[in-house]
Amino acid sequence: MDILFLQLHLHDDAEIGGFCLKFKDGKSSTIDVPRVFVHITNDLPSLQLRLHCKDKNRDLGEQLLSVGQSFVFDFKPNFFGVSLYFCSFSYVGGFHYFDIYDEHRDKDNCKHECHWKIKNGGPCKEVSPTEEECFQWNKDVLE
Numbered sequence: 742m743d744i745l746f747l748q749l750h751l752h753d754d755a756e757i758g759g760f761c762l763k764f765k766d767g768k769s770s771t772i773d774v775p776r777v778f779v780h781i782t783n784d785l786p787s788l789q790l791r792l793h794c795k796d797k798n799r800d801l802g803e804q805l806l807s808v809g810q811s812f813v814f815d816f817k818p819n820f821f822g823v824s825l826y827f828c829s830f831s832y833v834g835g836f837h838y839f840d841i842y843d844e845h846r847d848k849d850n851c852k853h854e855c856h857w858k859i860k861n862g863g864p865c866k867e868v869s870p871t872e873e874e875c876f877q878w879n880k881d882v883l884e
Contacts, residue, residue: 781811781859782857838878
């Protein structure tokens, strides 16, 4: 089957919601891109966490989380496989940046949901109900 054309379905915020393949024989196939939900939980000991997340097109605003509170956002991954959401995290004694969703890193184990705990030493991602993988904060931009 030869593809006649590819039609992308865009949302208001420039997210690609899916695509439709049209074939020369008149048949078509629609594929929806599933949403990813990112959960960020304050796991700092007795400290409030201020976070601000965005990607190149969408600013999610600043959030203030008490210990144990979570912030959740969702999006449809970029059709071209380059989705990237980054956040700043500030609390008494710390200010850091981290790429909270990097499609190259997260596409295989965050197909529908990513659960992060923010700790003093860096963010930790849940990889199973009993296991987490911890990461270093991004290097300072000015280094």
